[in-house]
Amino acid sequence: MLISMAEILKDARKGKYGVAAPNVLNLETVQAVFEAARELKAPVIIDHAGMENIEIISKITKFYEKKYPEVVVTLNLDHGGEYEEIIQAIRSGFTSVMIDRSTLPYDENVAEVKEIVKIAHAVGVSVEAELGHVGVGYEYEETRDAGLTKPDEAVRYVKETGIDCLAVAIGTSHGTYKGTPHLDFELLKELSEIIDIPLVLHGGSGTGDENLKKAVELGIQKINLFTDLSNAGVIDLVEYVTKDISKEKHIKELGEFGIKSISLPEAFKEGVKGYKRALMHYMQLFNSAGKA
Template sequence: MLVTMKEILDHAKKNGYGVTAPNVQSEDTVRAVLEVAQEYNAPMIVDVNSFIHPDLPWFVHMIRDLANQVKVPVAINLDHGKTYKDMVLGIQSGFTSIMVDRSSLPYEENVKQTKEVVKMCTPLGISVEAELGHVGMGDNYAVDGVSNLTVPEEAARFIEETGVDCLAVAIGTAHGRYKGTPHIDFERLEQIVKACGDTPLVLHGGSGTGDENLSKAVHCGIQKVNLATELIVAGKEELVKFFEDPNFDKWKLIPTFKKGYKDRLAHYVKLFDQADKAWTK
């Protein structure tokens, strides 16, 4: 059942749970995500980067077709749209939600460009995510983990000025693999939650952040947690065990990868109290 990300995140905020947003790369990972959603009766956000497929409209059409075959709510979100071309391609491709990422720009320019995307998407029923502060990279965590964190008062002003449906915040997480131990600024998060009122909040860089940190973040007010690296690594670990058997069955290659991917995703669905939160129209 296709819905917008706004519908899912508003429901999550109202009912006090978090939603996994796995990044998909192929038909197999899409099917893995939707199977978890069905098995756990959980609303799900499918994140897709614009560079992940040479024919993005076809790829999104395939996801839409599969999502319409399940009874749980599913949103398809363009992750980290960096350019105007990304925005237009996202709209044309059939995403139900778009992330406009201008977080590396000065505040005023971030507001200006985000407002333009909201202006384009809202009449089309497409929800919009933006980012304030800037979530950096795990391999530069000594710098990125403490730089460009979200200022609570600015977050509230940004939401008011742009009209976004949800906001990604920088509170100490990072994308990719951490070089160092992640430290989350929960005091800052609590201030952001208080300042932003009813607007759902997003955490990028969920992989490797740790169960305790992520569970606490969800209970403190994060509604969406992006996951990518950790799910792929879990699939890879299953494949390593698979290839240790010299008599491996080549036809079980993809199912083996999917098992690792699915098991790790299911772990977070349970951790975020996402299971059995699906609804029907």
């Protein structure tokens, strides 16, 4: 069942659990997300970033939605940039869009987000936006403090834009952290007390299980994940392509020229196993298993 992000996160807020939001890139990752969600009976938010594959990701998601109607899922455009990109996602059947104007001055951020909210809500699509700024891991130590969300401004922002969920900056970062992540839990606590819509945490990867668990307990309902899932997949993939086939039991895998034969479809399959396993770990950590 493909539903809006507002609906999925409303239940998560009420039930005090977090919903994993894995970034997907292709057929294999969308399939892995559906299988993980189905096996754990966990609601899930599919995040997809970038304009190029909007149409195809939407089609693949709809295919699996039909195949597994019991899976409760949202299809969300992650970090929507260009106006055209956001409109294309809405037109292609995304049930939620993020508009990221977090690097703009406050007033411009509000004006641009408000316009998208008006369009998206007219067709039942939810909107996520970011206030404060979650930066990138390699410059974490220099940028972490400057981007933190300001509570008073956040309350005003939610009211003025009409968004459905708010991405907050509480000390996480995108990609791989340079240095140790330190989250401002006092700030999160305050934000979750004064803001009455669901809160989103970008940069879940590398943040650590304890930190993420605590963030969910203190009021985060959506956790964006990519790097950890991707890394877990790469580890499985490397293991597959480098496994020692010189031992007798693998001899049948040697091709007619006596060299190792690696199947590309098999390699994809092996890699995505790690992606799926890491996702299932997070679904359980966020306490969303059994909630769909």
